[in-house]
Amino acid sequence: MDRPLRADPRLYYANIATNFSAVRSEAGFRGQGAIAVLHTDSPQAAADGANDAWSGPVLASARQSATTFADKEDLVADNAATSRHFGNVYVCFTQFRSNGGGAEPIAVVTSHDGGESFGSQRQITQAASNAQQLGRQGCSIETDSHGVVYVFFEGSDNRAASQMLARSFDGGQSFERPRPISTVTDCGGLDVVGRGDLTLDGMAGARESSFPVADVANGAPSGVGAPDTVAAGWCDGRDGLNHEHAHVAVSSNGGRTFAESNLEAPGDRPAYVSLALAPHGEDLYLTYDAFLDPFRLTTAPTRLMQGVVRHADLAGAATSNASTLHRGQVGDARGSSANSMTNEFLGDYTGTAATDAAVVAVWNDVRDATVCDAVNAYRQSLIDGAPMNKPAPGVLCDPGFGNTDIFGITLADPTP
Numbered sequence: 001m002d003r004p005l006r007a008d009p010r011l012y013y014a015n016i017a018t019n020f021s022a023v024r025s026e027a028g029f030r031g032q033g034a035i036a037v038l039h040t041d042s043p044q045a046a047a048d049g050a051n052d053a054w055s056g057p058v059l060a061s062a063r064q065s066a067t068t069f070a071d072k073e074d075l076v077a078d079n080a081a082t083s084r085h086f087g088n089v090y091v092c093f094t095q096f097r098s099n100g101g102g103a104e105p106i107a108v109v110t111s112h113d114g115g116e117s118f119g120s121q122r123q124i125t126q127a128a129s130n131a132q133q134l135g136r137q138g139c140s141i142e143t144d145s146h147g148v149v150y151v152f153f154e155g156s157d158n159r160a161a162s163q164m165l166a167r168s169f170d171g172g173q174s175f176e177r178p179r180p181i182s183t184v185t186d187c188g189g190l191d192v193v194g195r196g197d198l199t200l201d202g203m204a205g206a207r208e209s210s211f212p213v214a215d216v217a218n219g220a221p222s223g224v225g226a227p228d229t230v231a232a233g234w235c236d237g238r239d240g241l242n243h244e245h246a247h248v249a250v251s252s253n254g255g256r257t258f259a260e261s262n263l264e265a266p267g268d269r270p271a272y273v274s275l276a277l278a279p280h281g282e283d284l285y286l287t288y289d290a291f292l293d294p295f296r297l298t299t300a301p302t303r304l305m306q307g308v309v310r311h312a313d314l315a316g317a318a319t320s321n322a323s324t325l326h327r328g329q330v331g332d333a334r335g336s337s338a339n340s341m342t343n344e345f346l347g348d349y350t351g352t353a354a355t356d357a358a359v360v361a362v363w364n365d366v367r368d369a370t371v372c373d374a375v376n377a378y379r380q381s382l383i384d385g386a387p388m389n390k391p392a393p394g395v396l397c398d399p400g401f402g403n404t405d406i407f408g409i410t411l412a413d414p415t416p
Contacts, residue, residue, distance in 0.1 A: 009041075009043070010115070011039065011041075012077055014060070014075040016033045016034070016070065016071060016073065017034045019031075029059055029062065032067075032068065034061045034062070034064060034068075035109075036057035036058065036059055037060050037089070037118070038057050039055050040053045040054045040055065055115070060091045060111075061093060061109065063120075064095075065097065067098050068096065070094070072137055073091060074092050074093070074139050078090070078143040078147060079221060080147075080218040080220045080226065082145045083146060083218075084147040086147070087112075088111065088112060088143075088171055089115050090110050090143070090149055091108065091118070092106060092108045093107055094136070094153075104137065105124070105126065106124050106151065106166075107121050108141070108149075108175070110122075112171075124178065125166075134156040134161065137209075138154050138209060138212065139151055140232065141214075142218075142230075143218060144218045144228040145219050145220075145228055146228070147169075148254065150167055150255060151168075152165050152212040152232050154184060154209075154234075157179075160183055161186065162181075162183055162184060163182045163183075163249070165181050166179075181232070181251075182247075182258065184210050185237040186209070186210045186237055187237040187271070188205075188237065189241050191205060193382045193383060194343045200269055200271045201295065201296060202296025203379075203383045204299060204343050204382060205333065205344050206271075206343070206345055206346040207343070209235075212233065213234065213274045213275055214275075215231055215275055215276050215354075216228060217280065217281030219280065220279050226279065226281070227252070227316075229250065229317070230250070230251040233274065233286060235270055235272070235273045241295050244269045246262060246310070248262070248275065250318075252317040263284075265310065267292070270289070270308070271288060271290075271346075272289050272348045272364065274351050275287070279355065279356055283313065283314060283354065283413055283415070284313075284314045285310065285352050286311075288307075288308055288350060289306070290306055291333070292330070297383075299334060299376040299380045302332055302334075305333050306365075307328035307365055308327055308328070309359065309363075309409065310325065311413075321415065325414060326361070326409055326411060328365055329365070329367040330367070331367040333369075334371045335402070335403070342378075346366070349364055350364065357413055359411050360410050362406055363406070364406065365407040367405075368400055369400060372391075372397035375391055375393060375397060377391075
């Protein structure tokens, strides 16, 4: 049944909330971090900086212990009027149960009242990690024109790292057993500095992940005639270091089977891949940060990167005519920094959203970041296992050191 469209569209925002209470009895929730959701019915006022345009935060991940850290959240509002669950708000996240330890299920919570409250938490995966099931992280949640909920995440299937999918056909009350849609090889090389993260650009570099980002061509806002094409994309290193891909899996049958392809531009090493489908299902857009240099073993050579927006025509699950719509200005990732200065830091802050006529893309950008020789020397000392004293960037570095940004652009459909 068609539902009336809201005259005042509601915008939702989810984030990790942290306890700052000095006394445990004053804490707003148990655990180190929880997922909070805010909303506004005045998007323009909110964009103009009016804080009172936003609601207060509502805790979505309420079922927590003292050792819980809820992380890597994603949110979607069922926005197709043809959906049986039109207006529902769904949040998925990884629930680390031992302050980053081995227990890490994917959980989903649902709001039936426009984000004013969230119901019981649904654990859609097992919690424990073991030799057969290696863990799970990085969910992405979407809905189609009939109200089916799709949750993608990186997990494993009998020890094989895989992109997994679980669906709900009853508005998030229950989920089918997760199943693999593709194998995945995490991108990048292992860093010897800091926490030993994977990084695409080199030692003491910016951490990278291969978590999936998904979208559904659900015909929003009306939902009428929607193809409900499903797509997921991620950085994949299956062909080895320095040969990474922006790997995309597309389904035209509700997520039962997927066709896979690589859609990065030649020569690009894509990091932080995101994607979007036009609601009518005829266009697929990708955004990523392209590293232009190979993996570096020292901090001396450049680590050039730029934001990239790509487009492909879509017919069912088949992609064609892949082309580059935009390349941002080139910068050097060595000019970025984590607070500790031991590593670079960019963050997986790319995003892509599409209408039937255009795409909006945002990406991490280092065009205005200045490389600091003193910090490079410090990072190199950590790589060499002979740590120097940490430098004072305010004294020894150009003011542009650490000046990373989020850039964005709106582009028209190149094949309308």
